[in-house]
Amino acid sequence: MKAFSKHNSPxxxxxxxxxxxxxxxxxxxxxxxxxxxxxxLAGQDATEEYDPVHPPGTLESNLKPSAKLGTIDPKTLPQVEKTEVETGEAEGLQLTPRSQKRLEEAIESDVFSDSAAKAARNEPVDLSSLLNIEDIEAAATPRLRKKAWAYYYSAGDDLMSKQLNNTVYRQILLRPRIFVDCTNCDTSTTFLGHKVNLPIYVSPAAMARLAHPAGENGIAKAAAKYGALQVISNNASQTPEDIVKDSAPGQIFGWQLYVQTNRAKSEKMIARINKLAQIKFIALTLDAPVPGKREHDERSKNIGSNLPVKAAVQSESGSTASTSTAPNTGAATSGSSAPDAPGSGGVGVALFAGTAPDLTWQTTLPWLAKHTKLPIVLKGVQTHEDAYIASQYAPQVKAIILSNHGGRALDTAPPAVHTLLEIRKYCPEVFDRIEVWVDGGIKRGTDVVKALCLGAKGVGIGRPPLFALGAGGIEGVERVFEILKAETETCMRLLGAEKVEDLGMHHINVRAVERDIYDGEANLQRHGLWSKIRSRL
Incomplete structure (x- = not known):
């Protein structure tokens, strides 16, 4: 057993x-x-692990000045070899067979092979050769650190909801009309009354700087070019102020809220958001009160150096001392009183630490009303009952997002398409009271159009911008918007729809999907919870 120094323990x-x-x-x-x-990471240089996931100012706001012991002499640091996990050689951190096959097929294709080879060599990729969202993900995969790839790719349990989010769109058939003038096509629409050029928004996806230093601010710049809405993640790797600081005139944002058990922390953050004019609403996330089991992410949790650090430390007072610290293992904490807090299950679990699991209709919305006048968007609605209840809270609640958290929470939870059809069947009046947005599984312009035909006001994309950052930085994200915009326009033209508002149920055939949606009682007026809520409205 390795000897442990005095500086790598609790x-x-x-x-x-x-x-x-x-x-x-x-x-x-x-x-x-x-x-x-x-x-x-005790006793090691943790900068590479720390920097992509912590916004500027985190050190200063959490550590006392006396915690800084001194500077390090970089010449005394040893060269650190990458672990098997970092190099992708660890057996437990591989693509699923289906994804591996897709990647291999993409690499073998005549169009994509050159880009894939460049990505593997960390050379710039010809983004014009990436023709769809799958191409972009495949190009990003060899460029991303395995820990980043695992966090982005991962989903709950067996990834069933993640896969169904996308494949359900394939079950919906389109009904093109002919002899319609398709010269013009307008993809503009509005979100909460704010004009945007696309019915596509960036969903709140965390840790963008794991893919590229430009991070969420880079996504914002790409969104500005295409006039798209961006919802900033509560767990962004940059501060909201830094993300919106370079915004274009008229560019709009939303901000995602995970309410903290320590409500004072959330209240302090909401106060900051209230001061940012570019942020037009708060998206309260409700589909993940606790983290799901994301096995790809969990297998990446121990990425880090296996080598001890021996270096000279220059103290703040000017004296020099020698350190000799070995990396921490389970033995270092055995029998200790160190708290066994969440955080050992990968990036996803760590991000959920402190998230409140006690939110309710009766308490949370009134609490929010005390701290912000911004409109509220409820993210994570997965049943018609909750959509109906949410609509009764208008005008505080202006919109809902039908989402299963990208399949990252409860596996086999329904895709947004199923919930859209539930609402149409049981309580269509919801569409008249509040806006209905969807996210999860959008990979084609035809997916966008099908969601709009079902009554969605707009669709969100979460993983594509992250993988696009990995594939080509800001230009990669621009390529995502370029692809989806062109595909959406092509689909609308071939359907005979000139404007977004022209799209409707007459453009699609959903019989193959309808057989799988909920077919029980409506559970609205007779719902016990609804009776309690109604008495407090």
Whole structure:
């Protein structure tokens, strides 16, 4: 068994960040992601792991000035070899057979082979050769660190909901009309009264800087070029102020809220959001009160150096000391009193630390009303009953997002298409009271159009912009918008629809999907919960 130094345990934990050495021992118990994440990197240079997932100012706001012990002499740091997980050689962190096959087919294709080879060599990819969203994901895969790929790709359990989110659109057939002038095509629409050029918005997807240093601000720049709405993740790797600072005139954003158990933290953040004029609404996320089991992400949790760090530390007072610290393993914490907080299950679990699981109709919306006048969008509605109840909270609630969290929460939960059809069947008046948006599985312009035909006001894309950052930075995200816009326009023209508002149920055949939607009682007026809620409205 390796010997452990005095600085890689819960009793004394030092890490290197941006060339400085920090004593984070006292912070272990309060780290939102749990102590294990820090202890895995104890005694090491943690900058590469820390930087992509923490916005600027995080160190200063969480550590006392005395925690900074001094600077490191980089010449004394050893060369660190990458682990098998980082290089992709670990057996447990591979693509699923279906995804592996898709990647191999893409690489073997005449059009894509050159781009894939360049990606593998970390050379710029010819983005024009990437013809669809699958191509972009395949191009990004060899360029991303395995930890980033695992977080983006992962979904709950067996990935059934994630896959159905997309394949359900294939079951819907289109009904093109002929002898219709298709010279013009207008994809513009509105979200909550704000004009946008596309019925496609960026869903709140976290940790964009895992893919590219441009991060969420880079996504914002690409969205600006195409006049698209962006919903900023509560767990973005940049501050909301930094994300919106370069916004174009008239560009709009929403901000996602995960309510914290410590409500004061959420209230403080909401106060910051209230000051940003570009942010037009708050998207309260409700489809993941607790994290789902994402196995690809969990298998990436131990990515890090296996080598001890021996380096010279220049203290703040100017003296020099030698450190010798070995990486932490389970033995370091065995029998210790260190808290076993969430955070050992990958990036996803760590991000959920501190998220409140106690939200209710009766308490949460009144609480929000005290702290913001911004419209509320409820994200994560998955049944017609909840869509109906949400509509009764208008005008505070202006819209709902039908979503199963990208398949990342409860596996085998319904895709948004099923919930759209439920609403149409049981309570179509919802569409008249509030806007209905959807996300999950959108990979083609035909998917966009089918959702709009079903009554959705717009559709969200979460993973595509992240993979696009990995494939080509800001230009990669622009390519995503370019592809989806062109495909959407082509579909509308071939259907004979000039404007978004022209699309409707007469353009699609959903018989193959209708057989799978909920077919029980409506559960609206007789619903016990609804009776309680109605008495408080």
């Amino acid at each position: 009793d004394s934990c030092w890490v290197i960040l941006y060339g400085a050495v920090y004593d984070v021992t006292d912070f272990l118990s309060s780290h939102p992601g749990g102590s294990k994440i820090i202890l895995q």
